[in-house]
Each structure stands twice: as C-alpha cells, then as structure tokens.
Amino acid sequence: MTSKITINLTDSRKVKPKEESLAFGRHFTDHMFITDYVKGIGWQNSRIVPYAPITLDPAAIVFHYGQTVFEGLKAYRAKDNSIRLFRPEENFKRLNRSLDRLCMPQIDEIDALESLLELLKVEQDWVPTLEGTSLYIRPFVIATEAFLGVAPATTYQFYIILSPVGSYYEEGIHPIKILVENEFVRAVKGGTGSAKTAGNYASALKAQETASAQGYSQVMWLDGIERKYIEEVGSMNIFFKIDGEVITPEINGSILEGITRKSIIELLAHWGTPVTERKVSMEELALAHASGKLEEVFGTGTAAVISPVGELNWNGTIMNVNEGITGELSKKLYDTLTKIQLGDETDSLNWVTELSSSYVNM
Ligand code: COI
Numbered sequence: 001m002t003s004k005i006t007i008n009l010t011d012s013r014k015v016k017p018k019e020e021s022l023a024f025g026r027h028f029t030d031h032m033f034i035t036d037y038v039k040g041i042g043w044q045n046s047r048i049v050p051y052a053p054i055t056l057d058p059a060a061i062v063f064h065y066g067q068t069v070f071e072g073l074k075a076y077r078a079k080d081n082s083i084r085l086f087r088p089e090e091n092f093k094r095l096n097r098s099l100d101r102l103c104m105p106q107i108d109e110i111d112a113l114e115s116l117l118e119l120l121k122v123e124q125d126w127v128p129t130l131e132g133t134s135l136y137i138r139p140f141v142i143a144t145e146a147f148l149g150v151a152p153a154t155t156y157q158f159y160i161i162l163s164p165v166g167s168y169y170e171e172g173i174h175p176i177k178i179l180v181e182n183e184f185v186r187a188v189k190g191g192t193g194s195a196k197t198a199g200n201y202a203s204a205l206k207a208q209e210t211a212s213a214q215g216y217s218q219v220m221w222l223d224g225i226e227r228k229y230i231e232e233v234g235s236m237n238i239f240f241k242i243d244g245e246v247i248t249p250e251i252n253g254s255i256l257e258g259i260t261r262k263s264i265i266e267l268l269a270h271w272g273t274p275v276t277e278r279k280v281s282m283e284e285l286a287l288a289h290a291s292g293k294l295e296e297v298f299g300t301g302t303a304a305v306i307s308p309v310g311e312l313n314w315n316g317t318i319m320n321v322n323e324g325i326t327g328e329l330s331k332k333l334y335d336t337l338t339k340i341q342l343g344d345e346t347d348s349l350n351w352v353t354e355l356s357s358s359y360v361n362m
Pocket residue numbers: 071072073201235301302303304
C-alpha cells in the first residue's frame with residue numbers, strides 16, 4: 001500500500017489552538033494521509049498532502065449506502081517530549097474487521113501503521129503537551145465509486161486525519177449522567193454493531209438528542225431483542241463493580257470490541273482481579289443498586305478514556321452511583337492507563353509504540 005509515500009507540504013501553516021481550551025474534534029492539523037484503492041489493482045498513490053476539503057462525485061457510494069468505516073486512537077506527548085501511541089496495531093486490526101463487514105477491501109496493517117508514523121513525523125508539533133490533551137487520530141475509509149446501484153464499490157480512499165483534543169465530555173474526568181434507552185436500539189446480532197461504521201453512530205443520534213435535552217451526556221443501549229441486557233454506551237464500553245466483582249457485557253456480535261475495554265480487562269487480570277464478561281440485565285443492575293451493592297460504574301473508550309458514571313436513569317428510576325463521586329477503581333484505572341500512555345509508568349504489558357527519536361528530532 002505505502003511502499004513509497006509522496007509528501008507535499010503546505011506553505012501556509014495554521015495557528016494552533018490554545019491547549020487550555022481544547023475540546024474534542026474541532027481542530028485539524030496541517031496535513032493528512034490519503035491512499036487510493038482500485039479493484040484489480042489494489043492500494044496505490046499513498047501521499048501526505050495539505051489538509052483540505054475533498055472532492056467526490058455526488059453519486060459516490062459512501063453518500064448513499066454508507067460504505068465507510070473508521071478508527072480512533074491517540075498520540076500522547078510524554079514529559080521527555082517523546083510521542084507515544086497506544087496499541088495502534090489493534091486499531092488497524094479492527095479497521096480490517098470493520099472493512100470486511102462492510103465488503104470493503106482490506107488494508108495492509110503494517111503499511112497503515114508506517115503511514116501513520118510518517119504523518120506524525122510531519123505533524124509532531126501538533127501533539128499537545130498539557131495534561132489531559134492528546135492528538136486524536138482518525139483513520140477512515142470511504143467508497144468513492146459513482147454508482148447508484150446497491151453493490152460494494154470498486155474504488156475507495158483511505159484517509160488519516162489528526163485533531164488535537166482535550167476531554168471528550170464537558171464533565172472532564174468527573175462522573176457523567178447516563179439515560180438508559182428503552183425505545184431505540186443501536187444494533188442487533190448479525191447487524192453491524194461490532195463494526196466501527198458511520199451508520200451505527202447516525203442511528204444513535206435520535207436517542208442521544210433526547211438524552212441531552214434531559215441533561216444526560218450519553219445513552220446506555222440495551223439489547224435489540226429483549227431490551228433487557230446492557231450492551232454499551234454511546235461512545236464507550238461499560239463496566240460495573242458489583243459487590244467487589246468487576247463485570248462487563250460479553251462480546252456478542254453487536255457490541256463494539258473496544259481497545260480500551262480489552263486493555264482494562266488485561267490490566268485488571270495483570271493485577272489479579274479478573275473481569276467477568278457476561279450478560280448483565282438492567283434488572284440485575286437495579287437490584288444491585290437497591291441493595292447497595294452497585295459500587296462503581298465506568299465507561300471505557302479511546303475518546304472517553306475511563307469515564308466514571310455518577311447517575312443512571314432507567315425509566316425514571318434514578319440510580320446514584322457512589323454518591324456521584326469517582327470511585328477508587330475508576331480512578332486507579334484512569335491514573336494507570338494515562339500514566340502508561342504518557343510514559344510515567346512502566347509499560348509492562350508492552351502496549352506503547354514510541355515515535356522513534358529520529359522522527360521526533362527532525
Ligand atoms: C473513539 O473513542 O475513538 C471513538 O471512536 C468514539 C467516537 C465516536 C468519538
């Protein structure tokens with residue numbers, strides 16, 4: 001795919017936003033990576049070019065039938081000024097799983113990582129330094145063929161864009177409030193729930209809008225058949241600590257296989273606290289809450305990191321969690337994960353890829 005990447009640098013660099021006021025996904029760097037796919041030929045013409053709007057045929061399949069998938073990962077600035085990526089190979093593996101589900105061509109995972117490192121080498125000054133900030137990386141693939149028949153496209157483009165970010169939620173690392181969604185569903189088994197594809201997010205907007213109007217940051221999705229079992233939250237996977245046991249909904253084909261989710265399960269196992277992956281019903285959660293056994297609830301995600309949940313609303317029944325205060329385990333996981341990402345704690349699970357110092361000093 002990227003045996004040779006051509007680089008065309010911009011001659012008008014943007015003014016960088018103030019790090020203190022960075023929100024999520026509002027600013028974009030000076031350059032982006034693009035490569036093209038043509039059926040029968042494969043990926044070609046890999047290039048780093050100035051960040052700019054793109055031109056597509058109005059009949060491009062992505063606009064009509066939603067053939068598009070994406071990823072999300074972050075580059076962090078360590079105290080020694082090095083730039084670190086958290087498990088990037090996992091993102092490109094998942095991108096390939098999503099591509100397969102949407103009948104889109106596979107990428108070469110090693111080439112994709114090399115392309116990302118090249119782009120970061122060009123954009124290294126954009127990795128912010130302030131605590132709680134990072135450079136969010138958004139790889140995505142779109143179907144570009146102009147055709148109104150419903151069929152997999154024969155041409156695609158793979159992009160990587162970069163965005164300096166602060167916290168995803170306005171609450172920062174303070175507990176958020178979640179509304180349990182009873183009307184709409186996010187995904188069903190056999191659907192596209194486990195793929196990171198645009199349609200999953202578009203179909204979630206309606207519920208999200210209703211939740212926001214009631215003062216809730218996110219919705220918690222239940223299974224699409226019985227509306228009984230907890231699946232995930234808008235932009236993250238969900239964990240519960242009930243009577244000392246850490247539990248998360250099992251991967252079932254409709255839940256997104258989060259990389260932070262997987263990392264938290266591995267980290268807790270490393271600490272000798274195995275996580276139970278199983279079905280969790282809302283009834284079970286409500287009972288645990290009523291009997292005082294629901295100790296902590298937290299979400300996990302690249303954008304969200306570890307996000308404590310302070311309140312759940314299920315059909316009007318309000319469940320306060322840990323008096324709305326961040327729990328000990330949520331705090332310990334947040335601190336450990338961010339320290340590993342920033343190089344402040346030994347990376348004993350070998351999760352971090354450092355941008356080589358030859359890149360950083362160029
Ligand atoms: C991420 O955590 O990277 C995500 O993709 C969630 C996103 C929809 C903001």
